[in-house]
Amino acid sequence: MSVHVGEAASALPFPEAAKKLVANSQLRRNVRHATNVIRTKRGRVVAEMDDWEQLRDAGKAIKDHTLAHLDEYLLQFEAACTKAGGQVHWARDADEANRIIVDLVKRYGSDEVIKVKTMTSDETRLNVALEAAGITPFETDLADLIVQLGEDKPSHIVVPALHRNRMEIRELFMGKMGLDTLGYQPEDLAAAARNYLRERFLRVKVGISGANYLIAETGSVVVVESEGNGRMCLTLPDVLISIVGVEKVIPRFEDLEVYLQLLPRSATGERMNPYNSIWTGVTPGDGPQAFHIVLLDNGRTKVLADPESRETLDCIRCGACLNACPVYRQTGGHAYGSVYAGPIGAILTPQLQSMEHSQTLPYASSLCGACYEVCPVKINIPEILIHLRTKVVDSGHAPLAERLAMKGAAFAMSKASRLSLAHAFARLGQWPFNDDGKLDNLPGLLAGWTEFRDLDAIPAESFREWWSKR
């Protein structure tokens, strides 16, 4: 089994990727504007809920309970879905999932598929596998269409094209759709996308979707969305294939009550999603007459095995932590080198795939706690970041200079007498950099600090020296 998350294995370390992105003023403006709009809307609709904290507790409790009995609920789902006419496939990793889906599309004799927002298929790089097999995938979610046409990568788990503004999208549509003129109002862009997509909805015989929830007791699959393109993708084709992470299962139909309140308010600041699609197997004469579901592990059971971080799998992919994160708000999603960006990506990607490819991600946070504050299922992301940092250090992946500095500091702090000596050494060591009481051009680990900020010289007398003379 080999776990990979999109192209994260070959991504740049976070600080290097971020350095390029923070220099892009248009991108920063786009990300700032979009996250501000969503945060404001979220704040408004969350504030009107008297029982928001209780809902968060319930959301967390249901997920924690389900994860503790994941094997049972998955088997219950499989039985119920199969009974209703669905066919359930199990995939250990991304390659196995892609192979199952490519074989299915071929079996139904199609060389094209329509897709509705499935991040899990970005995780498995399904489009690459489909194209390699001669199958053309058409993304139908508006933002995913923008990303696909632009040969771009998603930068947000709910709003994948958040890094693009209207003018950029207009230009892209004109070029890729062969349009001579196009207005720049949102309605103009939506109309262009509608014309482009509608023909494909009616023509293509196989649809591929993700899912927000699987319901164990009924075998139902749930997709919530805002555009209606999802509804068409889920109902018009002859064959529907859904690819879903194993952590998406919830026990009962009535548990949806909690998540259908938490998710839209957290994700897009809406009270309810405009389109909530729930289907159970196959209904003769109505909708797709063949339904397949691929249940994907791809490292999830490995996350489940770690008691200090398994709550990562509680995530309902609302993206609130991205919008709240002051780091994400500066860099956008591409800095994280993964389909999962922002704080949740910084804990999910390194856990799913091998740590060596993403050891800078747990450090891509100032631990400000804004993510934990907004998380609808109360995932303590800062605590998990610290846990993963410990794993980086314990596995010997921390930089040598940092390890030495930390060891030195630990030695100095282990006794007050050593600390006093360290003060004296530091005062002595700073003189080459001391420019009128300000330290400048410091070397090594502190170079990044003095590149942007002054640092006051160490005072001649420490507090403890002052106190001892009192």
Add this chain to the structure above:
Amino acid sequence: MVISLFITCYNDALFPQTGQAVVTVLERLGHTVEFRAAQTCCGQMHYNTGYRHDSYTLLRQFLEVFADAEVIVCPSSSCVAMIRDHYPKMAEQLNDPALQARVAAILPRIFEFSELLTDKLGLTDVGAFYPHSVTLHASCHGLRSLHLGSKPADLLKQVKGLTLIELPDADQCCGFGGTFAVKNPDVSAAMLSDKLQCVLGTNAEACAGADNSCLMHIGGALSRQRTGVRTVHLAEILASTEKSS
């Protein structure tokens, strides 16, 4: 009341004037301040950067030094947050029930400086005079971990001569984050730049806060950009009187 001062390692070395100000305020209020010279560091930097084993040693040392202290004050919200949020978890990680009990026993006796004044001593007016316009930076740990809320502002509002100007986007991190500023200097600088715009937009003479680590970060850029705006720890404002200022 005898109040034991936990100065914290970086205040000890880099901001002795903050410790001196805490002593001045508490003695002016009639309390006795003690300083236990064996103290060093809470272990936050090591713990947050992934050097958990080194932080265990510092946890034990902290408990050793302050075991019998009646009331402990610390002029740093992030160090208090480290102790309050993480010491119980660390003791649990070490699987040491005796240590867990000692941590549980010490927690109710530790106060961040503004908590000590407002919650423990029930004061907002400490007789300070500071004839300047000031804006207030709420550190993330003060805001989201200690839930200091309006406590620092309540204290500043009672200072004679002081004009408090609200800081826009006060809930946004300044980009310090301990080793984050060193490991991710470009993103940290971008965050800092936003914070600076907010601070400068207030037109205040000084940016105050309850955490010298954030203030060192913000102040470093204010100084580098020659803005003429300074940073000042809350305790130093409260220590200032008509005689001393």
